[in-house]
Amino acid sequence: MQNAIIIIIGNEILSGRTLDKNSNFIAGRCSKIGISIDEIRVIPDRVKIIKKTILEASKKYKNVFVTGGIGPTHDDITAVSIALAFKKKLVINKKAKQLLEDYYKSSKFELNESRMKMAYFPAQSKLIMNSVSAAPGFNIKNVWVMAGVPKIMQAMFLEGVEPRLKKGKVFFSKTLKIEKPEGDIAEDLKNLSEEFDSIDIGSYPFYNPPKIGTNIVLRGKDLKLIEKAIKKISNILKQSNILFSID
Amino acid sequence: MQNAIIIIIGNEILSGRTLDKNSNFIAGRCSKIGISIDEIRVIPDRVKIIKKTILEASKKYKNVFVTGGIGPTHDDITAVSIALAFKKKLVINKKAKQLLEDYYKSSKFELNESRMKMAYFPAQSKLIMNSVSAAPGFNIKNVWVMAGVPKIMQAMFLEGVEPRLKKGKVFFSKTLKIEKPEGDIAEDLKNLSEEFDSIDIGSYPFYNPPKIGTNIVLRGKDLKLIEKAIKKISNILKQSNILFSID
Known part of the structure; x- marks a missing residue:
C-alpha cells in the first residue's frame, strides 16, 4: 500500500x-x-x-x-x-x-x-x-x-x-448527488457500506439554501465493485422516488 | 498563552x-x-x-x-x-x-x-x-x-x-507589499527580524506573472513595536528606491 x-x-x-x-x-x-x-x-x-x-x-x-x-x-x-x-x-x-x-x-x-x-x-x-x-x-x-x-x-x-514516485493501484471515485438531506438515506447507506466494506462510502451534505442535498461518494480500487454498489443504491433511490445524478 | x-x-x-x-x-x-x-x-x-x-x-x-x-x-x-x-x-x-x-x-x-x-x-x-x-x-x-x-x-x-473561549491578547498584523522578489530584501529582513525578535516577520513571495512580488507580514501582540519595525523597513525600502504599499 x-x-x-x-x-x-x-x-x-x-x-x-x-x-x-x-x-x-x-x-x-x-x-x-x-x-x-x-x-x-x-x-x-x-x-x-x-x-x-x-x-x-x-x-x-x-x-x-x-x-x-x-x-x-x-x-x-x-x-x-x-x-x-x-x-x-x-x-x-x-x-x-x-x-x-x-x-x-x-x-x-x-x-x-x-x-x-x-x-x-x-x-x-x-x-x-x-x-x-x-x-x-x-x-x-x-x-x-x-x-x-x-x-x-x-x-x-x-x-x-x-x-x-512508486505508484499504487489507482483510486476510482463515483459521486451520486441527491437533493435530499443525508438523514433520509442514512439507513440505506449504512447497509450499503456494510455490504461493500472494501469501498469507502462517504456522505457529504451541502447546505447553501436553496441548494440543500447530499453527495454520496464511493471510492475504492475496484471499479466494477463501485459500479455494482452504484447500481444498488440507484435502485433504492428510484424505489423511494428520490431523484439523483451520477458523476 | x-x-x-x-x-x-x-x-x-x-x-x-x-x-x-x-x-x-x-x-x-x-x-x-x-x-x-x-x-x-x-x-x-x-x-x-x-x-x-x-x-x-x-x-x-x-x-x-x-x-x-x-x-x-x-x-x-x-x-x-x-x-x-x-x-x-x-x-x-x-x-x-x-x-x-x-x-x-x-x-x-x-x-x-x-x-x-x-x-x-x-x-x-x-x-x-x-x-x-x-x-x-x-x-x-x-x-x-x-x-x-x-x-x-x-x-x-x-x-x-x-x-x-478564554481570549488571549489580540494579534496585530501589518503587511508591506513590494513588487520585487524577496531575495532583494532578504538581508534587510534578516537584520530586522533579529532586531525585533518578539515580532513574527514573514516573507511571502507571490508568483502570478506579470504579478511578481513579496508580502512582508509583521505579526505580534505589541502594535507600537510593529509600527516601529514598519517605519524602519519603510526607510530601508525608500533608500533602495523600492516602491511599497502598507496594508
Missing part, C-alpha cells in the same frame, strides 16, 4: 492569513496515482517542530510531501531543519549553484548571499527541478520538499516528484 | 475531493481573539485514529477545535470516537432530542433513527447551538466539536464556541 503524509510549513496558514491550496493539489494528484494520503499537517516555521515532525513522518509513512520554507529569507528554514532531522550536513549543491548563476546572469536581479542559500541542501539530497523557477526543491530518503508558492509547487510535483 | 490545534476529520479532504476551508476560518477568528493556532491536522474517518489524535491534542493544547463527522450517517463517528477517548458513555441529551423533535415536527422530513443519532453525545458534554441547523455540536473538556459543513461550522464557532 502506497501511502503518504502532507506537511505544510507556514505561519501564514496557521494565522489564517493564507488559505492552503497545496495540500488539496497534492492529494488530488495522489488519488490519481494510487497513493493514499493518510494525514495532512500544518506546522509553524520552527526548526525544532519541523525536525521532529519530519523525522516521525519519515518513519511512519512511505512518502512525505513537504511544502514551504525553501526560499532565500530568514524564515526559510526547511532545509536546515531537515538536515538536522537526518543528521546530515547542509552542503552546497554544484548543480543548483550553476542553475542559480545561469538564471541570475540573464535576469535583472543579483545573485546575492541570501539567494545563494537556495543552493544549500542536506548532504545526499537529490534536486527537484521545475520549469517555473530556478531554485530547486529536494528529495532526501522518502521526503520530498517543494516550494510554498502554489504555481512553483505544482510544477515541482508534476515534473520532479510524480514521475519518481 | 492561549493556544489551540484544529483537527479536521474527513476522508473527502484527504482524497483531494474537497478543499478544506474550515481551518482557515477558525484560524482567522482565533487571530482576532488572541488564540494562537499551533497546528492543523487532517485525519481520516477512523475511530482509532480520531480517538488517539483527540486524546493527545487535548493534553498538549489549551483548546482543541474539531470539525466533521457529527451527522446522521454511518461515516459520522466523531462523537463515539471522542467518548472512547475520554472513557465516557455515549448518552442521549434531552435538550438535543427536544431540538430535533421540534425541528422535524415542522419540517417535511422524518426524525428517523439515523437522525436521532445526532442527539447522542459523550456523557457530560455541553451542547454547541447554532442558528443554521437543528443538530448541535458539543464541548467536552477542552474539545469543541463542530459540523463539517462550512456554513453550519461557522455559525457554531461564532455563536456557540467563541463567546465561551
Whole structure:
C-alpha cells in the first residue's frame, strides 16, 4: 500500500492569513496515482517542530510531501531543519549553484548571499527541478520538499516528484448527488457500506439554501465493485422516488 | 498563552475531493481573539485514529477545535470516537432530542433513527447551538466539536464556541507589499527580524506573472513595536528606491 503524509510549513496558514491550496493539489494528484494520503499537517516555521515532525513522518509513512520554507529569507528554514532531522550536513549543491548563476546572469536581479542559500541542501539530497523557477526543491530518503508558492509547487510535483514516485493501484471515485438531506438515506447507506466494506462510502451534505442535498461518494480500487454498489443504491433511490445524478 | 490545534476529520479532504476551508476560518477568528493556532491536522474517518489524535491534542493544547463527522450517517463517528477517548458513555441529551423533535415536527422530513443519532453525545458534554441547523455540536473538556459543513461550522464557532473561549491578547498584523522578489530584501529582513525578535516577520513571495512580488507580514501582540519595525523597513525600502504599499 502506497501511502503518504502532507506537511505544510507556514505561519501564514496557521494565522489564517493564507488559505492552503497545496495540500488539496497534492492529494488530488495522489488519488490519481494510487497513493493514499493518510494525514495532512500544518506546522509553524520552527526548526525544532519541523525536525521532529519530519523525522516521525519519515518513519511512519512511505512518502512525505513537504511544502514551504525553501526560499532565500530568514524564515526559510526547511532545509536546515531537515538536515538536522537526518543528521546530515547542509552542503552546497554544484548543480543548483550553476542553475542559480545561469538564471541570475540573464535576469535583472543579483545573485546575492541570501539567494545563494537556495543552493544549500542536506548532504545526499537529490534536486527537484521545475520549469517555473530556478531554485530547486529536494528529495532526501522518502521526503520530498517543494516550494510554498502554489504555481512553483505544482510544477515541482508534476515534473520532479510524480514521475519518481512508486505508484499504487489507482483510486476510482463515483459521486451520486441527491437533493435530499443525508438523514433520509442514512439507513440505506449504512447497509450499503456494510455490504461493500472494501469501498469507502462517504456522505457529504451541502447546505447553501436553496441548494440543500447530499453527495454520496464511493471510492475504492475496484471499479466494477463501485459500479455494482452504484447500481444498488440507484435502485433504492428510484424505489423511494428520490431523484439523483451520477458523476 | 492561549493556544489551540484544529483537527479536521474527513476522508473527502484527504482524497483531494474537497478543499478544506474550515481551518482557515477558525484560524482567522482565533487571530482576532488572541488564540494562537499551533497546528492543523487532517485525519481520516477512523475511530482509532480520531480517538488517539483527540486524546493527545487535548493534553498538549489549551483548546482543541474539531470539525466533521457529527451527522446522521454511518461515516459520522466523531462523537463515539471522542467518548472512547475520554472513557465516557455515549448518552442521549434531552435538550438535543427536544431540538430535533421540534425541528422535524415542522419540517417535511422524518426524525428517523439515523437522525436521532445526532442527539447522542459523550456523557457530560455541553451542547454547541447554532442558528443554521437543528443538530448541535458539543464541548467536552477542552474539545469543541463542530459540523463539517462550512456554513453550519461557522455559525457554531461564532455563536456557540467563541463567546465561551478564554481570549488571549489580540494579534496585530501589518503587511508591506513590494513588487520585487524577496531575495532583494532578504538581508534587510534578516537584520530586522533579529532586531525585533518578539515580532513574527514573514516573507511571502507571490508568483502570478506579470504579478511578481513579496508580502512582508509583521505579526505580534505589541502594535507600537510593529509600527516601529514598519517605519524602519519603510526607510530601508525608500533608500533602495523600492516602491511599497502598507496594508
